Amino acid sequence: MSTSAASTLRTPSLKLSSLSSRNPLPSAFSVSFNDKRAPSRRYVIVACTGLPSKPTVLVAEKLGEAGLDLLKEFANVDCAYNLSPEELCTKISLCDALIVRSGTKVNRQVFESSSGRLKVVGRAGVGIDNVDLSAATEFGCLVVNAPTANTVAAAEHGIALMAAMARNVAQADASIKAGKWQRNKYVGVSLVGKTLVVLGFGKVGSEVARRAKGLGMHVIAHDPYAAADRARAIGVELVGFEEALATADFISLHMPLTSATSKMLNDETFVKMKKGVRIINVARGGVIDEEALVRALDSGIVAQAALDVFTVEPPSKDSKLVQHENVTVTPHLGASTMEAQEGVAIEIAEAVVGALKGELAATAVNAPMVPAEVLTELKPYVVLAEKLGRLAVQLATGGSGVKSVKVTYASSRTPDDLDTRLLRAMIIKGLIEPISSVFVNLVNADYTAKQRGLRIAEERILLDGSPENPLEFIQVHIANVESKFASAISDSGEIKVEGQVKDGVPHLTKVGSFEVDVSLEGSIILCRQVDQPGMIGKVGSVLGEENVNVSFMSVGRIAPRKQAVMAIGVDEQPSRETLKKIGNIPAIEEFVFLKL
Ligand SMILES: NC(=O)c1ccc[n+]([C@@H]2O[C@H](COP(=O)([O-])OP(=O)(O)OC[C@H]3O[C@@H](n4cnc5c(N)ncnc54)[C@H](O)[C@@H]3O)[C@@H](O)[C@H]2O)c1
Numbered sequence: 314m315s316t317s318a319a320s321t322l323r324t325p326s327l328k329l330s331s332l333s334s335r336n337p338l339p340s341a342f343s344v345s346f347n348d349k350r351a352p353s354r355r356y357v358i359v360a361c362t363g364l365p366s367k368p369t370v371l372v373a374e375k376l377g378e379a380g381l382d383l384l385k386e387f388a389n390v391d392c393a394y395n396l397s398p399e400e401l402c403t404k405i406s407l408c409d410a411l412i413v414r415s416g417t418k419v420n421r422q423v424f425e426s427s428s429g430r431l432k433v434v435g436r437a438g439v440g441i442d443n444v445d446l447s448a449a450t451e452f453g454c455l456v457v458n459a460p461t462a463n464t465v466a467a468a469e470h471g472i473a474l475m476a477a478m479a480r481n482v483a484q485a486d487a488s489i490k491a492g493k494w495q496r497n498k499y500v501g502v503s504l505v506g507k508t509l510v511v512l513g514f515g516k517v518g519s520e521v522a523r524r525a526k527g528l529g530m531h532v533i534a535h536d537p538y539a540a541a542d543r544a545r546a547i548g549v550e551l552v553g554f555e556e557a558l559a560t561a562d563f564i565s566l567h568m569p570l571t572s573a574t575s576k577m578l579n580d581e582t583f584v585k586m587k588k589g590v591r592i593i594n595v596a597r598g599g600v601i602d603e604e605a606l607v608r609a610l611d612s613g614i615v616a617q618a619a620l621d622v623f624t625v626e627p628p629s630k631d632s633k634l635v636q637h638e639n640v641t642v643t644p645h646l647g648a649s650t651m652e653a654q655e656g657v658a659i660e661i662a663e664a665v666v667g668a669l670k671g672e673l674a675a676t677a678v679n680a681p682m683v684p685a686e687v688l689t690e691l692k693p694y695v696v697l698a699e700k701l702g703r704l705a706v707q708l709a710t711g712g713s714g715v716k717s718v719k720v721t722y723a724s725s726r727t728p729d730d731l732d733t734r735l736l737r738a739m740i741i742k743g744l745i746e747p748i749s750s751v752f753v754n755l756v757n758a759d760y761t762a763k764q765r766g767l768r769i770a771e772e773r774i775l776l777d778g779s780p781e782n783p784l785e786f787i788q789v790h791i792a793n794v795e796s797k798f799a800s801a802i803s804d805s806g807e808i809k810v811e812g813q814v815k816d817g818v819p820h821l822t823k824v825g826s827f828e829v830d831v832s833l834e835g836s837i838i839l840c841r842q843v844d845q846p847g848m849i850g851k852v853g854s855v856l857g858e859e860n861v862n863v864s865f866m867s868v869g870r871i872a873p874r875k876q877a878v879m880a881i882g883v884d885e886q887p888s889r890e891t892l893k894k895i896g897n898i899p900a901i902e903e904f905v906f907l908k909l
């Protein structure tokens with residue numbers, strides 16, 4: 314009999330610990346049994362009190378009612394606006410999700426202060442430059458945004474600013490209200506026939522281009538990552554940066570703020586522009602060097618600027634840029650229409666609720682974005698991947714020694730047609746979580762593996778046949794470790810488990826060199842025995858005596874009457890005594906109990 318099974322069953326030390334950091338249910342607690350002889354092993358029984366089990370969502374900036382209503386159906390919603398950074402850090406430890414707009418800095422300190430409870434940050438809008446994505450990823454916190462609902466609003470605001478600037482609407486309005494009537498002073502310029510350069514030809518940029526063409530402007534665009542055919546389809550030519558600068562009568566900015574786009578317009582670029590150029594910015598203040606813009610306005614290179622966004626928001630009252638007479642400003646209103654705010658609120662509420670339910674988010678910013686239909690197709694394989702990881706690591710003696718893992722995907726689909734990032738993340742989750750207190754998810758899987766020195770190599774086996782199913786089987790191999798169940802070692806000396814999805818249900822189909830077939834639900838007992846009549850009955854009746862329900866049994870053998878491996882799926886965890894009794898059945902040579 315294997316000593317491993319017995320050693321997992323020593324008298325445990327009892328410890329009560331809150332699960333709040335790993336479990337979104339605030340009412341859940343765990344009783345954990347630590348095995349004194351094998352401290353790395355820990356059993357957890359989760360119990361829920363009668364307290365409310367809804368997750369808590371902190372809404373830190375104004376969100377549309379429709380979004381709040383959606384959130385309230387699923388969560389406790391705490392709307393707390395204008396929090397100081399300290400107040401945010403204090404509150405966040407009690408929250409599972411946080412929703413912000415552009416006015417809240419979600420920095421590393423926020424993630425640190427959450428002590429692991431914060432699972433989702435929802436940015437109710439597009440720009441995520443106010444969220445520290447690396448910190449979020451490190452802490453396993455998913456960041457989702459609402460990338461589409463305010464596109465048109467932002468584009469319309471860009472067009473509104475351009476027209477208002479060209480015709481001095483804001484200045485003339487202020488002048489009349491100050492009792493003046495200055496018709497000669499506010500002669501404007503026409504838009505028709507002028508060249509508009511759109512910098513950043515994404516969602517907002519292309520909508521601006523469409524509208525500007527309707528106004529009779531000649532529109533060209535610069536975007537190193539945009540597809541030329543998409544631009545051509547709406548009659549826009551993509552040009553290089555230098556050409557864009559030199560040709561523009563108007564420049565409208567629509568790129569995200571990143572380290573590459575920070576201060577993209579600066580002293581050097583302003584001198585390359587046509588004298589009298591006009592600039593519109595509804596993207597982010599930081600893409601312009603604001604001091605350089607003031608110089609360019611003073612020197613007349615830039616005739617006018619219309620700005621919705623600023624490096625620091627709100628800008629200081631005495632900001633030279635804001636006060637400049639040739640500058641028209643609005644207080645970051647691009648997304649602020651009734652329609653856009655309603656849409657954004659619903660888009661972000663759905664994304665946050667979905668993420669809290671554990672669904673894979675389509676608008677994830679710091680996790681692989683996988684199209685919805687691919688997610689649906691891969692769902693059972695995602696479960697299979699995690700369970701194979703969990704089984705493989707539990708088969709290793711001393712899990713922390715697991716450093717080198719190979720994953721094999723067998724499929725008749727070409728690699729281009731099979732996205733395995735999700736599967737890899739779930740295998741990592743399965744490999745790490747049973748042997749550590751780290752919470753692993755799609756967001757932090759690769760990061761966590763790297764931190765622990767766990768190398769994951771992936772290989773594909775291209776099968777013949779029609780690629781109806783995404784995958785035929787997945788194998789997880791762990792190299793350079795001993796196994797507590799010697800039969801799990803394959804001919805090549807590695808722990809090997811293989812699984813398939815059958816009728817939508819993940820199955821374990823191979824352990825080492827033994828073929829088995831057991832659905833991956835509940836837990837599993839693996840026994841190696843001499844193949845002889847009555848073994849299934851013997852083990853089954855030991856389990857039955859203790860009312861442990863057997864969900865599945867399967868035997869794989871080398872040859873009749875030789876060695877066989879029996880895989881038994883059980884719904885309940887058998888007691889120590891029951892496992893001992895199984896080990897004492899004379900024909901059983903080794904066995905192991907594995908939690909899924
Ligand atoms: N003022 C507002 O209220 C408001 C509202 C919505 C969006 N925005 C901002 O507008 C910007 C664009 O939003 P979007 O939804 O169109 O995003 P998007 O991701 O659809 O488009 C951004 C585009 O910028 C391009 N880009 C990246 N680097 C570039 C570079 N160096 N030069 C030129 N182009 C570059 C990308 O390739 C992409 O096509 C974001 O910064 C967003 O935060 C502001």
Ligand SMILES: O=C(O)[C@H](O)COP(=O)(O)O
Nearest residue numbers: 414415437438439440648
């Ligand atoms: O990036 C965005 O979506 C816009 O800048 C809107 O920001 P807001 O939600 O703060 O209005």
